[in-house]
Amino acid sequence: MKIMHVVGARPNFIKLSPVHAALASRSGVEQVVVHTGQHYDDLLSDLIFRQLAMPRPDRNLGVGSGSHAAQTAAALTRLESAMQDIRPDMVLVYGDVNSTLAAALAAAKLHIPVAHVEAGLRSRDRSMPEELNRLLVDRLADLLFTPSADADENLLAEGTDPERIRLVGNVMIDSLVRLLPTAETAWPGIERTLDLADRPFGLVTLHRPANVDHPEAFGPLMAALCDLSRDLTLIFPAHPRTRARLAALGPLPPHGPRIIAPLGYLEILALQKHAALVVTDSGGIQEETTFLGVPCLTVRPNTERPVTITLGSNQLVGQDPDRLRRAAARILGSQGKAGGVPPLWDGRTGERIADILTVSATPAGHDRARPADREERHVRH
Numbered sequence: 048m049k050i051m052h053v054v055g056a057r058p059n060f061i062k063l064s065p066v067h068a069a070l071a072s073r074s075g076v077e078q079v080v081v082h083t084g085q086h087y088d089d090l091l092s093d094l095i096f097r098q099l100a101m102p103r104p105d106r107n108l109g110v111g112s113g114s115h116a117a118q119t120a121a122a123l124t125r126l127e128s129a130m131q132d133i134r135p136d137m138v139l140v141y142g143d144v145n146s147t148l149a150a151a152l153a154a155a156k157l158h159i160p161v162a163h164v165e166a167g168l169r170s171r172d173r174s175m176p177e178e179l180n181r182l183l184v185d186r187l188a189d190l191l192f193t194p195s196a197d198a199d200e201n202l203l204a205e206g207t208d209p210e211r212i213r214l215v216g217n218v219m220i221d222s223l224v225r226l227l228p229t230a231e232t233a234w235p236g237i238e239r240t241l242d243l244a245d246r247p248f249g250l251v252t253l254h255r256p257a258n259v260d261h262p263e264a265f266g267p268l269m270a271a272l273c274d275l276s277r278d279l280t281l282i283f284p285a286h287p288r289t290r291a292r293l294a295a296l297g298p299l300p301p302h303g304p305r306i307i308a309p310l311g312y313l314e315i316l317a318l319q320k321h322a323a324l325v326v327t328d329s330g331g332i333q334e335e336t337t338f339l340g341v342p343c344l345t346v347r348p349n350t351e352r353p354v355t356i357t358l359g360s361n362q363l364v365g366q367d368p369d370r371l372r373r374a375a376a377r378i379l380g381s382q383g384k385a386g387g388v389p390p391l392w393d394g395r396t397g398e399r400i401a402d403i404l405t406v407s408a409t410p411a412g413h414d415r416a417r418p419a420d421r422e423e424r425h426v427r428h
């Protein structure tokens with residue numbers, strides 16, 4: 048069986064790694080990794096591959112940045128050619144970025160079976176580009192690998208055939224479980240380099256357009272973070288989009304958050320593990336803090352990962368700087384939210400996915416996926 052993985056942006060690589068490793072140990076599986084090139088900076092792409100000890104992608108399609116339509120269209124066109132050339136039996140897509148949608152659509156139109164890793168998450172906020180991507184990818188995919196029971200409920204409520212759904216757990220946690228010991232070994236050096244030994248610290252990551260693209264939202268949030276940084280050091284590794292928006296806001300006060308370049312995966316894991324609190328709008332960091340039991344304040348009005356709130360250590364503070372100030376004060380006063388780890392977030396999700404893919408490539412009765420049909424499919428196209 049020839050499996051083509053399509054990835055494009057930083058969080059995709061972290062989800063790919065455990066599935067790729069689990070499939071590599073199965074006989075009769077050939078894997079091809081295609082990187083769309085949506086993320087191209089070393090700090091957002093190659094560094095993460097190196098830290099995950101992943102082989103370099105077999106192909107990089109060089110799609111790069113652009114408007115949503117331009118980026119998705121470029122990925123769609125280039126992925127169609129790559130799929131016609133590689134002729135996979137199945138395409139695996141990850142998460143909710145524009146590359147995920149392009150890959151699912153290109154494969155479905157070529158009648159190549161698609162499996163979606165991290166299916167079923169819903170914020171019910173269609174102003175988020177990722178929510179549109181999630182809705183569409185889950186309609187196109189043949190196999191839906193879900194991280195938590197709420198995702199299954201969302202899919203069933205949308206009328207999805209239960210045969211297509213497999214609750215496998217959270218693949219991002221597989222990478223965390225594998226690499227946390229390495230991150231811990233690196234921690235003394237990271238702590239020294241960032242000069243964090245003498246004072247409690249918090250980690251901040253913000254990159255969602257809704258938070259950083261509009262000064263009327265971003266300015267008050269940064270003012271709240273400047274206030275908070277009087278009580279603890281705030282380390283803020285800034286995504287390129289965020290750095291550009293910060294420059295437009297003007298200089299921060301000297302006591303304000305420390306803005307640094309994007310960090311590698313190991314550094315981000317180690318910082319989360321040792322932080323007094325985390326302020327974020329990232330999906331993956333909501334999950335990682337839940338696993339680590341570290342208080343997380345999510346600067347969004349909603350989340351597609353409600354289990355991080357119902358079971359985990361995450362709280363929503365909306366885009367409200369005063370809620371952020373109050374919630375942070377409660378955490379620093381030791382009244383933070385405790386949490387537990389959701390079921391199946393155990394480091395074995397990649398193996399469960401590999402089991403399902405190698406035992407039966409498709410859900411029962413869903414014969415679009417049969418490798419034997421491949422020749423015919425490609426003749427038709």
Ligand code: UD1
Pocket residue numbers: 056057058085086087088091112113118143144145146176177254286287288
């Ligand atoms: C994308 C995903 C988002 C994910 C995030 C993880 C979509 C719609 N969004 O957002 O869900 O949380 O990745 O990081 O797919 N840029 C660089 N170097 C790069 C890549 C981007 O400087 O290597 C800059 C460019 O100015 C670009 C901007 O960042 O225009 C945004 O990049 P893009 O890939 O469009 O979206 P992200 O904000 O990274």
